[in-house]
Amino acid sequence: MDERKNEPQDGALFVTEAPAKDAARRKKADDQRGAPGDGKAEESAELLDEILDLMDLDVDVDIRDDDEKVVLDVTGPDAGRVIGKKGQTLDALQFLLNKILNRFPEGRRHIIVDSGDYRERHDRGLVTMAKREAKKAVSEGRVKTLQPMSARDRRVIHLALAKFEGVETLSQGQGTQRRIQIIPQRAGGRRR
């Protein structure tokens, strides 16, 4: 997946494809996408359970949502290890699950791996931090560059700051080194 597509801000800056072609492709992907109750939730829960079992982790896997996306919930004594440092184990599991189960275009469903309220808390933390940095960008009149983050985390911040007065956001850098910059806007609203 082209990670830029997750970022409305970036999309506006780096249009690489004719919108009509993009829309047609998106529609095709929509037609092939799986739906709730297609068994993907059960299949993904089973696969995650098998992986965690091979990793010798003492946890349970439950299906929390089987709507547009499949959301799996990992709980138990080893849940902390399943989350890992900054959620990186949780992200690795989610990435591999999506790779394995969405190998073919038919029946694609996005699978999310969560543990309790981890992702909600994590997102709240990101938004709080981003707003604090945005305030600083405005008061100091300087660009604030955040730590490198995943496409998903950057998206949360782009969306949170979209309506924040006086700043614009964009992503800079490649791959794992991609970071958000929070740019204060000059009076009059023109950037640079």
Place this chain on the structure above:
Amino acid sequence: MSAETVDAMRELVTFLARSLVDDPDAVEVEVVEGDRAWVLELSVAEDDLGKVIGKEGRTARAIRTLLATMSARGRKRAVLDILE
């Protein structure tokens, strides 16, 4: 890290690789013991290399992250080597 953990790691890497590739029969994982680390040598069919490495190495990195979680307590690390 115990020999059992290394066996479990080998099983995990084999399982993940077989689930990711088009040719699961060609997946092999050899364990080589070094001074400082256990090396898990993964080989797959040539056409499947990209599937276990991923765009910008993301798939390989995700597998390595899981191995790191498993070896967290041990003194000796485990490293994943993808043979080309």
